[in-house]
Amino acid sequence: MANYKFNVETLYEKTDNGLDIIKKYLDNCDGFSKALENDKNAFRYRDTDKSASCYLVKNDKGLKGSIGVNYWRVKDFGGDFFTPIGIAMEQSGLDFYPCLKMLYEWFNLDGNNTFFTATVEITTIDDKDKRPLDWFNVVTKEHTQLDIIGTYITPELAKEYDFFSVEYYEKIFINKKTNQKNHIKVSATESFPIFCYMPEKTWCKTYAPFSKDKSFKHGYLGKKPVRHVYGLQKIINKYNSKIDDFNKQIKKSKDDKTTNRLIDERDAYKIPNCIVASGGTDGLNVASLEYDLIWYNSESEQINYAEYSQLKEICKNIYNLPDIDEQGIKYGYEVAEKFWNMKSIWLPKEKLGTNGKDFRDWMKFYKKADLSAVKFQFGNLLTGALKMKFFEKNEKSKRWSIKTSYLHYFLKIKGFHLYYPEKKYTEKTGVQEFIFIRINEHIVEQYFPNDIRKFSEMYLIEKGQPIDVIDLVKNTEQFNEPKLLSMDKIVLDFKNFTEETQTFFYKNQFATISKDGIELKPYKDLKNYVWDYRIVNKNIFAEKQSFRHYKDDNCNDRVEILQKDCDFMNYLINGSRMSWRKELEEPFGDFSNNKELKEAKQKYHNENRFNLSAECLTESERLIQEKHFLNKCFGIGYLLHRYKIESFAKFIYIMDDAPKESEEDSNGRSGKSVLLNGIDKLLNNHYYINGKSKNITTNSHLLDGFTKENDYLRIEDIDQYLGVEFFYNWVTGPISVNPKTKKPYNVEFHDAGKMAATSNFGIGKINQSTLGRLFFISFSDYYHVKTDKYNEERKISHDFNNKDLFSSYWDEKQWNKFYYFLMECCQLYLSNRDNELQAPQTNIHLTNIQASMGENFMNWCDSYFTLSMIDEDSATKEIVHGTLNRFLLRDEVQKAYTSHAGEKYKKTATNFKKSLGEYCKMKGWTFNPVEYLSADKKTIKKPHTNEKGNRNILEFFYVRTNEIEVTIPEQKELQLGERPDDLPF
Incomplete structure (x- = not known):
């Protein structure tokens, strides 16, 4: 690479191998946007080209003359290559080095940033200078760079609209740092031109088109008027007095013939067309096509009724010419609805370039064309202009009719569109499914033709339209489905998450969660879209933080409970109280038949209804309970965040923490399902599978109807004998769906929702593959039914005045706390993805060991393994x-x-040995002590002589306990001919 400060190699490296430079200059070329999508598409490099014959050539593409070239170029069919710097030199008219320097600054590669800056001089003035703070002075010069504003703008035209080139301007201001009066002089340079609009001597508006700082691109000097309509006075001066003369004569006329003649003459004299432009540069470009026009100080400043009425007196037609970016469309629709007889000119996107949005960008498309050709093209846009008033009356027949194009424009402004669901989940060869929708502040609702007709009818009634028009809407076929199919279709993005954020929607606003917090915003700030049925039918407001996750001095994950009035969080707290017996039973002995003890127990329980860190617990017991609580919150957050990470794809498995004493002891009633019921209130489109269904593994249509729209896949109450390995591919890969009567399809990994299951049983087959996919959440048996094992029944409702969670007794405050807590769980997950908050595994592991061995095996082991006595x-x-x-x-x-x-x-032999090893771990025994292992360090091999006297080396087991048993004679190695009488078989 060259060592010069400005060099082509660095320039290309920092501009996507030169592609950004090509896009800067050729963005408005006919067909260029399609060439960007596919380099096989040709585009017209020059407007004079009769056909599209140029192609984008990727860096190092295998063409002759391309091998080893590491930057983008343009290839003229049958001609030469154009390099990015060559294109810039041709388009800018600069020589190589000045062009290189200009590009450096344009793409912010030069730290000095002096190329696109004005010359600024600031001096402090003394108190004797009496010039007021609104004093300014502008020195203008002859126009030499009007082509920056527009191709056909002349100095004479610029003067008509009080538009000047500035040599320098100066003004007085207060320096905020020193609080002193300062004088500033800002001078234009050849690479940084400055223009100004100066319709009056008391103020002017400056315009620096090359300013990188948007706040300095437009500025004001002097006393900025509250409202100014550029070009209006010019129109009034030119036409108003003559129109007034006609109106006076019409008023004095005493016969109809004269009156009609004067009206016709007046109308003929009126301006044919007046354009309302979105800004000054657009306005001057429209004026260069010989149209009368007005514009305002900003795009958001719109024509009012007084100005509209004034123009209607002297103009036949008034057109609005909005920008077509998001804000421009918004303001354009507002004007169209306010003045539903005013037509709007909508610029075609394909002639604006990749980032184009306004009339000046449209003019750039024709920068090399003849002026008459541009006028013709703009005249076509006027011919196709649309207005919201979709009906009209034939003056001859006196009959009302509906204009289809105007009706569909009216519906579009009111948010109606034709929407095609994603083809991925429909028959591609069949009839394409479609629906009619209405969008209101990015909220999408499905409508049917009759709904659209009724909406239009009610709108016209509110507008005070005659009954004949209302009947027209009631009876016309324009609102039948076949007619409405020609409405504009729309593509919508309903994605509500990124890798770092998750968004949820409520009645009054939406919430975006990141690792840094929860941000509530109004729907006007929403960028993507949301279906109306995905909006939670509750308001949401900010809450105080419910809990705080922190690390203690030993780097243990701990939690501080900050609020105590969120019912759902309190239920999770109690579901995490693994040492509840030590709190609520052991200190009170046999309280069942002792009134005093029972009252003392109840008093303590009431005072510690939701407490993870009771004083009677050890620090270790508190830590375990806090970790269980954090684990539940983390698991909830994982499910709430729709973004999936391949290296952290988990199946949430919710189980009981208390080990079972037998297979019949399936625990249950501990509150596991309530956790998912809570999540369902926020993720209201889950896919449900009954985990006890006997045909899960054989039902080929098990997932019929499952799509990427499902928030997550919920498997409720997994059966003891259903192996979770059946679901493994769903966790880490695409999910295959085989719908009835339709073709199968895949929901890709990143599109498919996450997975969660509840079960009263552990995992039977535990291996590395299983552990890598499962995320365990375990519930204590704090909630339970009354059995021989439990002295009393405790339901979740018992902790909440005998009221169920999520029931009608919850008021708006409780619902708000609930939803906000769920979002805090999502924040916890987003901020701890590198710190997986697992549940303490002791009892989980024990339960899984039991499930792996099976009750039959454990019962046999309990009777088979005995001490000598x-x-x-x-x-x-x-x-x-x-x-x-x-x-x-x-x-x-x-x-x-x-x-x-x-x-x-x-x-099997392998499974038997593994189960025996797990049984020994559970009992605290040592299976095959290391000192007895043979050379392979895996097995115990010893000589053995069978009953027939055959001697072999066979495998033995040895189970060693830590208990002291009766002393017995030392076990000798069996000799040839000896019987193994000392063996227990």
Whole structure:
């Protein structure tokens, strides 16, 4: 790379390999936007080109003359390549080095930024200078750069509209730092021209087209008027007096023939067309086409009734010419609705370039064309101009009729469109599905033809239109579906999330959550769209922070509960109280039949109804409960954020924390499903699967109707024998849908919602693949039914005055706290994606071990594994050998289990050994102590002689306990011919 301050290599490197330079100069060329989409599309480099013959050439494309070229170019078919710097030199008229320097500053590559700046001199003036703060002086010069404003603007035309080139201007102002009067002189340069509008001597508006700072692009000197209509006085001076003369003569006329003649003459004298432009540069470009026009100081300043009436006196037709960016369309629609007889000229996007928005951009498209051709093209735009008043009366027949184009324009302004759902989930070869919609502040609602007809009818009634017009709307076929199909269709983006944010919608405003906080905004600030049925039917307002997540001195994740009046958060707190018995039962002994103890227990419970950190708990117990609470909040936040990360794709698995004593003891009633019920209030379009359905794994249409519109996939109450591995592909890949009577399709990974399930059982098959996909949330048995295991029943409603969560007893404040808390959970997740807040795994792991082994196996182990003991009832006090702390022949152990379990529950050799190891872990025993392992460090191999005297090396198991058992003779290695009488089989 060259070491010069300004060099082409660096320029190209910083401008997308020169593509940004090409776009800057050729953006308005015919067909250029399509060439950007596909470099096989040709475009017209010059307006004089009879056909499109130029192509964009990608860097290092395999063409002759392209190998090794690392920047974009333009190729003229059959001709040469045009480099980005070459195009800039041709278009700007600058030589190489000045052009290079100009491009550096244009793309902010030069730290000095002196090319596109004015010369500024500031001096402090003393108190003797009596010039007031609104004093200014402008020195103008001859026009030399009007082509910057527009191709056909002449000095004479500029003068007509009080538009001047500025040599310099000066004014007095107060320096805010020193609080002293300062004088500033701002001089234009060749690379930084300054213009001004100066219709009066008391003020002027400056315009610096090359200013990088938008706040300095337009400025005012002197006393800015409250309202000024540029060009209006010119029109009045030219036409008003003559029109007034006609009106006076018409008023004095005493016969109809003379009156009609004068009216015809007056109308013939009126201005044919008057254009309301969106700004000064647009206005001057319109004037260069020999049209009368007006404009205002800003786009948001619109024509009022007085000005409209004044123009109607002297103009036949008034047209509005708005910009076509978002704000321009908004203001354009407002004018069209306010003056529904005024036509609007809408510029075609394909002739404005990639970032074009106004009339000057449209003129750039024809910058090389003949003026008469441009006039002709603009005349066509006037011919196709639209107005909101969609009906008219034939003066001869006196009959009313509807103009289809005006009707559809009226409907478009009122937010009606034709919308085609995404083709991905419909038959591509069949009839394309469509619906009619209405958009109001980015909220989308489906309408049917009769709804649209009724809407239009009511609008006209409010407008005070005659009954004949109302009947016309009632009876016309224009509102039938086939007629409405020619309405403008629209493509909408309903995406409500990014990698870093999630947005939710409420009645009064929407909320955007990021790791930094929750931001509430009005719907006018919404950029994407939302279906009306996706809006929560509640208002939302800011709340105080409910909880605070922090790290303690030992880097443990902890929580501080800041508010105590959010019912849903309190339910999650109690669902995280793993040591509730230590608080609510153990201190009060047998309280069931003791009134005093029962009252003391109730008093304590009332005072500590929602408490994670009771004083009677150890620090370790408090930490465990706080981690469980944070884990639930993190899991909720994960589900609420629709963005999916491939490296963190999780299946939320909600289970009971308390280990089961048997398979029949499925726990339940601990409140697991209520967590998802709460999420459903915010994610109101989930896809539901009954986890106890017997045909889940065999139903090929299980996901019929599932699309990317579903917020998440909820599997309720997973059956004990349904392996979660069935869902693995759904977690980490696309989800295949096989709808009935339709073609199958895939919902891609990033489009598909996340997954969550509840279950009363642990995971039977635990491996690395499973652990990598599952995110466990476990609930304590604080909530439970009364059984032999529990002294009393405790429902969720018991903690809330016997009222259910989400029920009608919740007032607006409680609903607000609930939704705000959910969004805080989403914020917690977004701010901790690199700090997965897992639940303490001890009981989860134990439950999963139990599920993995199976109750049948555990029951067998409980009876099979025993310690050696002395038979005290025998006369000889003989030793009865147990199976613990001894070498056991593996084959005989497994045969013993299989004989007990039968074919239904038998295990493979690998699974049997794994289950036995897990059982030992659960009991706190050591399976196959390391000192007994053979050379492979995996198994215990010892010589063994069978009943037939055959001696082999076989595998043994050894289960060692930590208990002291009866002393028995040392176990000797079996010798040839000896029987294994000391073995328990």
